[in-house]
Amino acid sequence: MSTNDNQPASNFIRQIIANDLKDNKNNGKVxxxxxxxxxxxxxxxxxxSICLNFGIAAENNGRCNLRFDDTNPEKESDEYVEAIxxxxxxxxxxxxxxxxxxxxFEQLYDYAVQLIEQGQAYVDSLSAEQIREYRGTLTEPGKESPDRSRPIAENLDLFKRMRAGEFADGQYVLRAKIDMASPNINMRDPALYRIRRVHHQRTGNDWCIYPxxxxxxxxxDALEGITHSLCTLEFEDHRPLYDWVLDQVKTPSHPQQIEFARLQLEYTIVSKRKLNQLVTEKHVGGWDDPRMPTIAGLRRAGFTPKSIRDFCERIGLTKQNSWIEMGVLEYCIREDLNDNAPRAMAVLQPLRVVIDNYPExxxxxxxxxxxxxxxxxxxxxVPFSKVILIERDDFAEIPPPKFKRLVAGGEVRLRGSYVIQCNEIIKDxxxxxxxxxCSYDPDTLGKNPEGRKVKGVIHWVSEQHSQPAELRLYNRLFSVPNPDNEENFLDAINPESLEVLTDCRVEASLANPQPESRYQFxxxxxxxxxxxxxxxGKLVFNRTVTLRDNWEKD
Structure with a gap:
């Protein structure tokens, strides 16, 4: 069954799959x-992509595999595998x-041998720079490598020796023999294998060539019996190559590749290279920094799985790239937490209040x-005692117009408690x-006596019973909607993306919260x-989102 709470909306991929099932394509499997x-x-x-692939499978009583594309071991690690x-x-x-x-890896090698035997792949000695030069441009065809006509037997021998480690990194590559004049540059004899002596986290040093x-x-995809290979639009021009390879080799199935628009969210970047740069250069505290657009960062910030799934469903699927406002994601988490997060009281910038007529x-x-x-x-x-703490901003000696909190000589209600009146201001x-x-009225616990109107309500904690806490006020990491458009995306980092408040106090009920407990303060x-x-013994709380959207539209 689907993990979404509501019936998922129709989209072009769901329609394609519905038609395939109607026609009994793939024997009715998804x-x-x-x-x-x-x-x-x-x-x-x-x-x-996760919500789409797993969701589509679940909706159609199908299967969804998790497969790690671990063909570039220089940049890969077990840490990332476990995090994913x-x-x-x-x-x-x-x-x-x-x-x-x-x-x-072994089957991929065997299929490459099959391509060579069929005269559809060859070993090339051109350098990476020469291959780029020979490839041509969008308006000019490429030219063939001198090695393109190498005999099949020689290609097989060289490829076998590539695997055996006889050659230096980059000395040879295996290329598909397709069409150097193709209008699709991806079809101009693309590389299939390269030599790279890198330790692999799973296969160790067994291989020095990687596909x-x-x-x-x-x-x-074909070996796993995938029926619908769903990917983002940048792979649309790669689809002819996807189909070409499967048309040439004898795999058990031929999946259908379908492309959809990738998610482009304002005020974020989703380039792994740039995200890694943020981490390694310590612009953020790590991959799970609550300002990061990573799932681990969103989780640590307090986003819920439901809110992210809801967001992915709301934005829908299209074939046209577009930008999604950050406010949509923030709306989804506000809606979820407004409904489900328990309330609590936290004082961020405490001001001491002594209630003179309350028993010591x-x-x-x-x-x-x-x-x-x-x-x-x-x-x-919630304990109530003689000395409480309120927000410093909830008192004004000279109040601005329409100020409905505590003022000198004025009254205010404490949330869930009494009405107090300010009688004296102490200064250093x-x-x-x-x-x-202040003084309190013992007859006002949870009520307003007849004829008495107290409009302001403020939160508070007992000084004696409250817990010290650090509150981290996270904001958007970037100050512009599309930091990728900047000459240097690092220049667009929001200098006010984090404010740390170290002298906060939270109510006694928060003394021992569970990990990832979420509250509306x-x-x-x-x-x-x-x-x-x-x-x-230190308590740290991360702000997930403000109560309301504080960002004005550009």
Whole structure:
């Protein structure tokens, strides 16, 4: 069954598959795959592909494999493999089968030999620079390599010796023999194998030649019985090569490649190379930094699997690239957390309030609802005592117009508690307010006596019972909608993407939160408990999103 809560909307891929099932194509089967390269953490663009591939399979009682495209070991690692598996499962999906492209290295080699024997591949001694030069341009055809007419027996011998490690890196490549005059540059004798002496995380040093992605991907799909190979639009021009390879070699099936527009989200980048640069140059705290568009970063920021799945469903599938406003993603998490996150009180910039007429040694255990619209989420105990802390911004000695919080001589209601009145302002030698002296009305617990109107409601915590906490106010990492358009994308980093508040206090009920616990801090925003950095008794909460969209449209 689908992991989406609502019936998924129709799109052109669902329609293609519906027609295939109607025609009993592929014997009525739907088999998809999600094929990431383990050279970095997954990002929000991958989430769209994950939801599509796993969702399409689930909707049609089919199967979806997770397959790692591990053909470029220089940039790949087991860390990335494990991170990808975690992210897919966290999003709510389970793969039918787990594969690696390296599972097929021997078969891929055999198919390459078959192409050589059929006269459809040859070993080329041109350098990478010469190959680019010979390839031609979009308006001019390429020219054939001098090695293109090399005899089949010689090609087989050289390819065997390439595998045996007799040649230096880059000395030879194996190329498909297709058409150097093709209007599609991808069909101008593309490389199939290159020599590269790199230790592979799974096969060790067994191989010193590695297959290229375009060659590997289609054969891997065919070996796994994939029926619909769903990929993003940049692979549309590669589809003729995908089909050509499968038409030449004797694989058990011939999957259908279908392209869709990739996710382009404003105020982010999704280039793994650039994301890696952000990490290695320490512009962020790591791949899971809450400002990163990685799934791990979104998770640590407090995004829920449901909100990301909902976002991917909302933006839909098209054949036309377009930009998605960040506000759409933020709307999805606000909607989810508004419905499901329990409320709590946190004071970010504390101002001390002493209630003079409250007993010195008394503490009341007040019951406060966890959600104003969901009584089924229960209640929590919030201690109330003589000294409380309120937000410094919730008091004004000289209030601006329409200020409905606490003022000198004025009254305000404490959330879930009493009405207090400010009677005296205490200042230090420099004139800074350090404390308020107030009184409370014991007859106002949870109510307004008849004829008394108190409009303002503020949050608070008991000084004695509250917990010290660090609150990290995350914002968009980039200050422009499309940082990729900048001459240097690093120049577009938002200098105010993180504000760390170290003197915050949170209510007593948050003393021992569970990892990834999410809350709406009253009147402040949605926050997630950061179990990674909450060590040695320190509490850290990351802001997921503000209560409202604070970004104006450009």
């Amino acid at each position: 088999v998809t795959r999600f094929p990431p390269e383990p050279n970095g953490y997954l990002h929000i663009g991958h989430a769209k 598996k975690r992210d897919v499962q966290w999003l709510g999906f389970e793969w039918s089968e787990l594969h690696h492209a390296s599972d097929y 290229m992605y375009d060659y590997t991907h289609c054969i891997s 040694d008394q503490t009341e255990q007040l019951e406060v609802g966890n959600h104003p619209q969901k009584p089924e989420l229960g209640k929590r105990i 030698a420099d004139g800074n307010i350090t404390e308020l002296r 009253e009147r402040t925003g949605y926050f997630c408990f950061d179990a990674i950095d909450s060590v040695n």
